[in-house]
Amino acid sequence: MKDIGHHDGEGLTLMSDRQKGLLDAISVVSSKAEVRFCARHIWANFKNKFSGTAYKDLFWAAPRSTTKHWHDSYMAEIKELNEDAYNYLSDIPPVHWCRHAFGSNSRSNMLLNNLCETFNAVIREARDKPIITCLDWIRRYVMRRNAEKWEGIQKYEGRFMPFVEKVLAWVYEASLNCIVCPSRLDEWEVETAFDRHVVDLKELTCTCFRWELTGIPCPHAYACIVKKRWRPEDFVHECYSKAKYLATYSPHIKPMPGMKQWKKTDLPRPLPPLLRKMPGRPKSHKRKKEAGEDAEERFVKRGKSRITAQTVNNQATTRESAIIHLVLFSPRNQGGIPPRTHGLLLTETRGLQEF
Numbered sequence: 001m002k003d004i005g006h007h008d009g010e011g012l013t014l015m016s017d018r019q020k021g022l023l024d025a026i027s028v029v030s031s032k033a034e035v036r037f038c039a040r041h042i043w044a045n046f047k048n049k050f051s052g053t054a055y056k057d058l059f060w061a062a063p064r065s066t067t068k069h070w071h072d073s074y075m076a077e078i079k080e081l082n083e084d085a086y087n088y089l090s091d092i093p094p095v096h097w098c099r100h101a102f103g104s105n106s107r108s109n110m111l112l113n114n115l116c117e118t119f120n121a122v123i124r125e126a127r128d129k130p131i132i133t134c135l136d137w138i139r140r141y142v143m144r145r146n147a148e149k150w151e152g153i154q155k156y157e158g159r160f161m162p163f164v165e166k167v168l169a170w171v172y173e174a175s176l177n178c179i180v181c182p183s184r185l186d187e188w189e190v191e192t193a194f195d196r197h198v199v200d201l202k203e204l205t206c207t208c209f210r211w212e213l214t215g216i217p218c219p220h221a222y223a224c225i226v227k228k229r230w231r232p233e234d235f236v237h238e239c240y241s242k243a244k245y246l247a248t249y250s251p252h253i254k255p256m257p258g259m260k261q262w263k264k265t266d267l268p269r270p271l272p273p274l275l276r277k278m279p280g281r282p283k284s285h286k287r288k289k290e291a292g293e294d295a296e297e298r299f300v301k302r303g304k305s306r307i308t309a310q311t312v313n314n315q316a317t318t319r320e321s322a323i324i325h326l327v328l329f330s331p332r333n334q335g336g337i338p339p340r341t342h343g344l345l346l347t348e349t350r351g352l353q354e355f
């Protein structure tokens with residue numbers, strides 16, 4: 001933590017899959033960091049006890065809510081379905097998995113640990129290599145990716161990254177259903193079909209908490225900004241700007257010579273661990289799938305292959321000796337007297353003749 005300039009993890013947001021050893025390490029090394037739990041891992045454990053579409057819809061609606069009263073309403077519906085399911089989720093502090101309780105320091109509403117999953121998928125090729133080769137592979141990958149990101153943004157001329165434009169396009173569509181009413185100075189009351197919110201353009205806040213959470217104006221704030229004929233881009237947090245993006249990728253990883261050119265030392269060379277054959281049947285290296293994940297794949301219907309004269313000819317030409325093949329084709333019976341049976345005879349000249 002000292003190397004990256006965050007003493008005790010202050011100012012950082014960490015996300016984990018709730019492994020006990022990892023949580024213990026985070027509490028010791030970065031006690032001041034904001035800790036979030038991956039909602040997908042919580043759902044994977046939750047659905048083993050409480051499965052069904054109703055549980056699934058209510059579960060995901062609860063952490064996605066950015067206001068406490070909407071979160072409590074979804075939790076109340078879960079309690080009506082099953083009180084044990086409600087108690088299971090209530091034992092997990094909302095500050096770790098619900099958006100309405102997240103801090104606004106990271107400017108992120110992320111609920112899933114996709115960054116870690118993506119990184120694990122990338123380094124799959126290097127994970128089975130020796131430790132030095134593995135680290136060198138990762139170093140080269142990060143160096144190449146850093147250079148590509150740096151060169152790719154040089155020609156971009158916008159103030160903010162393209163992600164902001166996509167989000168503001170969605171916010172604009174949602175703001176069309178907002179009815180704004182000014183109060184005094186920069187305070188507004190915004191009414192929607194389901195609720196009413198208070199927007200403060202001076203403090204950059206909204207009671208829906210989306211603006212503070214992400215740093216991008218919510219539909220309620222967007223409607224007020226447009227009403228005053230201001231530019232919504234001026235109210236976006238600077239963490240989405242091109243300047244911050246360049247500052248992130250400005251430190252580059254320097255190239256290294258080959259291992260043969262490294263400086264020699266008197267220290268012993270690292271050796272691989274001793275191979276020890278474990279008792280029992282070897283485990284499969286495939287990823288363990290969740291319950292019902294591949295249920296649809298097992299019922300895929302496959303088309304039936306039809307034998308044709310060309311197929312027979314191709315199979316016969318692979319043999320060195322002249323072999324006679326007799327293939328009978330029986331057209332579909334449409335009723336009445338069965339039709340005449342036709343056959344194809346392969347002669348020594350490997351040709352097809354009707355008989």
